[in-house]
Amino acid sequence: MNTIDIAIRILLFVLAPAFGCLFFGIDRKLTARMQNRVGPPLLQPWYDFKKLMGKTEEIVNHIHLVFAFAYVAFIMLALGIFLMDGDLIVICFSLGASQVFLALGAFSVRSPYSHVGAHRHLLQMVAVEPLLILAAVTIKLQTGSFVLSDIYARSTYPFFGINTILLLSLPVAFFIVILATIVDTQKSPFDISTAHSEIVSGTFVEYSGPYLAITKLGHWFELSLLFAFVSIFFSSDVLWISIAGKLTLDFAVFLLILVIDNSTARLTIDRLVKFSVRIGLPLIIINIVLIVISSMGVIA
Amino acid sequence: MSAEIPVLLAVAFPVLMGILCYALRNRRSIAALSFISSAVLIATSLVLFWMVRDNGGGIRLDMNEFAGIPVSELIMVLDSFLMFYFLYIGIKLKNLPTIIFAVLQMIPLFWFESQHQGAVTPSFYIDSLAVIMVLIVSIIGSLIVIYAIKYMEHDKKQARFFFFMLLFLGAMNGAVLSNNLLWLFFFWEVTTLCCYALIRHEETEEAIKSATRALVVTLGGGVAFALAIPLIFEYFGSVSFIDILAISPALGLAFIPVALIALAAFTKSAQIPFQSWLLGAMVAPTPVSALLHSATMVNLGVYVLIRSAPAIGLAPWLSFVIAVVGGFTFFVTALMAVSQVTIKRVLAYSTIGNLGLIVMCVGINTPLSLSAAILLLFFHAMSKALLFLSAGVVDHEGHTKKITGMEGMIRSIPVLAVTVVAAVMTMMMLPFGMFIGKWVALEVSTTRPELLLLTGFVIFGSVLTSLYYTKWLGLVLSAPEEPEHPPKPHPLSKLYTIPMFTLLAGAIFFSVFMGPVISELIGPAVAPYYGLTPMTSDNITFFTPMGWVPSLLIFVLIVVAIFLPLKMFKSIPKEAVKPVYRCGEDFEQLRLKGFFYEREVPDDRITRYANPIAVILLVIMLGVIFI
Numbered sequence: 001m002n003t004i005d006i007a008i009r010i011l012l013f014v015l016a017p018a019f020g021c022l023f024f025g026i027d028r029k030l031t032a033r034m035q036n037r038v039g040p041p042l043l044q045p046w047y048d049f050k051k052l053m054g055k056t057e058e059i060v061n062h063i064h065l066v067f068a069f070a071y072v073a074f075i076m077l078a079l080g081i082f083l084m085d086g087d088l089i090v091i092c093f094s095l096g097a098s099q100v101f102l103a104l105g106a107f108s109v110r111s112p113y114s115h116v117g118a119h120r121h122l123l124q125m126v127a128v129e130p131l132l133i134l135a136a137v138t139i140k141l142q143t144g145s146f147v148l149s150d151i152y153a154r155s156t157y158p159f160f161g162i163n164t165i166l167l168l169s170l171p172v173a174f175f176i177v178i179l180a181t182i183v184d185t186q187k188s189p190f191d192i193s194t195a196h197s198e199i200v201s202g203t204f205v206e207y208s209g210p211y212l213a214i215t216k217l218g219h220w221f222e223l224s225l226l227f228a229f230v231s232i233f234f235s236s237d238v239l240w241i242s243i244a245g246k247l248t249l250d251f252a253v254f255l256l257i258l259v260i261d262n263s264t265a266r267l268t269i270d271r272l273v274k275f276s277v278r279i280g281l282p283l284i285i286i287n288i289v290l291i292v293i294s295s296m297g298v299i300a
Numbered sequence: 301m302s303a304e305i306p307v308l309l310a311v312a313f314p315v316l317m318g319i320l321c322y323a324l325r326n327r328r329s330i331a332a333l334s335f336i337s338s339a340v341l342i343a344t345s346l347v348l349f350w351m352v353r354d355n356g357g358g359i360r361l362d363m364n365e366f367a368g369i370p371v372s373e374l375i376m377v378l379d380s381f382l383m384f385y386f387l388y389i390g391i392k393l394k395n396l397p398t399i400i401f402a403v404l405q406m407i408p409l410f411w412f413e414s415q416h417q418g419a420v421t422p423s424f425y426i427d428s429l430a431v432i433m434v435l436i437v438s439i440i441g442s443l444i445v446i447y448a449i450k451y452m453e454h455d456k457k458q459a460r461f462f463f464f465m466l467l468f469l470g471a472m473n474g475a476v477l478s479n480n481l482l483w484l485f486f487f488w489e490v491t492t493l494c495c496y497a498l499i500r501h502e503e504t505e506e507a508i509k510s511a512t513r514a515l516v517v518t519l520g521g522g523v524a525f526a527l528a529i530p531l532i533f534e535y536f537g538s539v540s541f542i543d544i545l546a547i548s549p550a551l552g553l554a555f556i557p558v559a560l561i562a563l564a565a566f567t568k569s570a571q572i573p574f575q576s577w578l579l580g581a582m583v584a585p586t587p588v589s590a591l592l593h594s595a596t597m598v599n600l601g602v603y604v605l606i607r608s609a610p611a612i613g614l615a616p617w618l619s620f621v622i623a624v625v626g627g628f629t630f631f632v633t634a635l636m637a638v639s640q641v642t643i644k645r646v647l648a649y650s651t652i653g654n655l656g657l658i659v660m661c662v663g664i665n666t667p668l669s670l671s672a673a674i675l676l677l678f679f680h681a682m683s684k685a686l687l688f689l690s691a692g693v694v695d696h697e698g699h700t701k702k703i704t705g706m707e708g709m710i711r712s713i714p715v716l717a718v719t720v721v722a723a724v725m726t727m728m729m730l731p732f733g734m735f736i737g738k739w740v741a742l743e744v745s746t747t748r749p750e751l752l753l754l755t756g757f758v759i760f761g762s763v764l765t766s767l768y769y770t771k772w773l774g775l776v777l778s779a780p781e782e783p784e785h786p787p788k789p790h791p792l793s794k795l796y797t798i799p800m801f802t803l804l805a806g807a808i809f810f811s812v813f814m815g816p817v818i819s820e821l822i823g824p825a826v827a828p829y830y831g832l833t834p835m836t837s838d839n840i841t842f843f844t845p846m847g848w849v850p851s852l853l854i855f856v857l858i859v860v861a862i863f864l865p866l867k868m869f870k871s872i873p874k875e876a877v878k879p880v881y882r883c884g885e886d887f888e889q890l891r892l893k894g895f896f897y898e899r900e901v902p903d904d905r906i907t908r909y910a911n912p913i914a915v916i917l918l919v920i921m922l923g924v925i926f927i
Contacts, residue, residue, distance in 0.1 A: 066861060068865075077853070089742060090848075104773060108778065110708070126764065129763050133742075137755055
């Protein structure tokens with residue numbers, strides 16, 4: 001890695017929350033337009049964040065805050081490992097760890113809303129996390145490595161001279177990653193643990209002022225991480241094709257999420273789990289079996 | 301220095317102290333003797349560690365005759381006594397399986413002893429794997445014994461209790477150091493006896509029932525072991541463990557005894573379908589549970605498996621089935637633990653599952669997976685002992701055996717609650733040792749297509765593990781608002797806190813300084829059979845050939861996440877602490893209880909499905925050899 005490379009990675013890390021912020025801005029604007037409203041300015045999430053940071057501090061207890069910080073720390077860690085071209089499984093587990101901390105934070109206040117939110121959040125983790133890790137396993141089976149630098153180097157699926165598009169060889173894994181992204185961005189139909197109209201934002205109900213802002217920051221990082229995950233599915237030897245492809249892929253997924261969010265109603269948690277076990281799991285197993293069979297040379 | 305003295309101190313000294321405890325019978329001397337024996341054991345284990353380290357490999361020690369005592373014959377005589385004692389217990393309990401198993405053990409054993417001379421050289425073989433076990437048994441075991449001095453202070457039968465506890469430690473040390481399979485078998489049976497006696501301690505109907513079940517299952521395993529001994533001599537020509545491992549037998553049938561030993565190890569380590577005895581064992585006083593789950597009993601099974609790994613590895617089908625049994629156990633127990641309300645039952649399922657993971661790693665049988673197995677064994681012992689000791693204090697100070705009873709413990713007994721939280725974190729959070737082990741197991745299981753089933757088991761098992769541990773912690777943490785004048789929490793006894801904090805410090809310290817653990821313990825233990833261990837750690841990053849974890853960075857993040865808010869909290873005025881949002885309702889009578897999903901994943905129903913599957917797997921395990 002040369003100096004410029006490292007500088008770009010650090011820059012990407014710093015810009016990650018801005019990306020998340022922008023995502024929610026565009027999301028709100030587009031949603032408003034779909035509903036025939038004018039909608040807030042594009043940078044509204046950032047204005048909200050600034051305002052929250054300036055509010056007087058009100059807390060419930062301090063363990064609650066420790067877990068909020070741990071949540072953000074582990075999300076940043078996951079993104080950091082991603083930008084260091086690290087191990088996919090470690091990235092998935094550190095994303096999982098951040099979810100555990102978020103749930104523990106919600107558990108550490110004695111509020112039924114918060115607790116229901118935390119329990120739902122855990123179940124959501126149980127439903128989605130294994131699928132995400134299995135998607136990582138399929139990437140490993142296809143490329144022979146869990147480490148991102150090797151994945152970029154080794155993924156071979158020739159397509160019009162661009163020799164590395166995982167998307168075409170692993171469509172099911174890609175679908176699963178999109179599913180995970182929808183769940184983790186708390187978008188309908190999977191906004192179960194923070195259902196604002198039902199359990200008053202569940203996991204986040206007791207965070208306020210600057211501390212709520214910190215959890216928002218964590219959420220922005222989380223979003224960037226998930227879109228980074230999506231972007232693994234496109235890479236190329238030629239730098240500009242690689243960047244353009246990754247951005248296009250992310251944008252397509254973003255639009256897809258928006259459409260799904262606006263056209264569906266919230267599911268219940270048990271239906272999410274069932275959806276994950278009955279549809280997501282069989283799909284990914286089929287994908288793994290296909291990879292194994294094709295690697296054995298049964299199918300060319 | 302010769303190794304005879306430390307070996308005697310590790311094996312015979314605790315037994316001697318135990319006998320003295322039994323003879324003196326008064327509380328003062330029992331406490332003193334337990335302390336002395338703990339101190340000596342800890343020192344001895346460290347001495348053995350240094351000796352093996354200096355020697356640069358295994359130490360062969362011949363003790364068939366020592367100071368004029370024919371040790372070998374003595375052990376044979378004691379072994380025969382033990383067999384007859386089991387028979388006597390069986391007759392007294394009027395328990396047919398016990399009687400049958402006791403007799404079945406005698407037949408191959410006595411036949412073998414009548415045909416062959418029982419002594420082999422060397423009688424003890426002390427290498428790094430044995431030293432890791434001696435360290436676990438002696439240090440963690442001793443800490444548990446110290447804890448038990450306080451825990452059992454009002455018990456009527458302390459003399460008997462401490463006799464068996466110390467005998468247990470001696471027998472475990474004997475078992476892991478023995479190179480002679482007959483001696484190993486003898487110590488193995490002594491641990492069975494100790495386990496039975498300690499579970500039975502309370503003498504309630506339930507205790508007797510559980511103890512009998514434990515006896516039947518582990519004696520059944522003993523039968524498999526006893527059958528394996530003459531067969532091993534038949535096919536390998538020796539009952540010396542190191543000689544057996546040096547031979548690669550030509551005959552496929554030679555794997556029958558190996559499979560039998562694996563079967564025996566499964567009973568000892570409570571793998572499915574033999575898990576019921578360990579679940580029943582929770583009726584025993586908590587120090588006993590802690591000892592069974594972390595320092596002794598269950599570790600012996602996986603130790604023997606790890607030790608036999610080179611022989612297992614020669615039969616690919618056998619090792620595959622062993623891996624499947626382990627992975628299956630890990631997954632199913634994690635699922636079953638989700639619905640448990642009793643603290644010790646959750647912990648028991650967690651133990652069985654983690655041992656399953658170790659068994660799976662042995663079955664995968666590569667240098668990396670073997671290293672992961674030893675790593676898991678090492679870190680699991682510390683974290684699980686800590687969790688059990690905490691559960692004991694919760695029982696004595698918090699007066700509850702249920703997870704629901706721990707609701708809001710962060711306010712009532714903060715020290716204990718924080719310990720429990722930290723202990724659980726060392727069990728599941730990255731980058732602690734247990735996580736590293738799981739991560740390596742997961743990645744190593746993707747190396748061969750036929751192992752991908754295990755990848756699924758590990759992934760779902762790990763995620764479910766975080767589910768059941770997190771929702772438990774959730775109840776511990778859900779504190780009610782602070783009252784105006786909070787009652788001063790009653791301080792915990794030093795005899796509780798010192799062992800607990802030592803274990804916690806150990807679990808954290810060795811996770812942070814993983815480098816020396818790998819280079820001093822795991823590397824040398826794997827080296828003789830598998831060459832260099834592929835794991836490395838420079839304490840900053842943990843590397844395997846498949847990936848890496850930035851461990852130091854994560855520890856720094858954890859410290860920052862804990863202390864940054866703590867620092868900010870000081871600047872927050874007291875008025876800023878507000879009650880939770882009530883939505884106009886009254887939360888005074890609020891009981892949270894949590895969710896246990898008893899309807900969705902009831903453990904009894906899962907057991908009904910899991911046990912037949914596991915039995916089929918075992919039949920395959922014993923059957924594939926004939927193919």
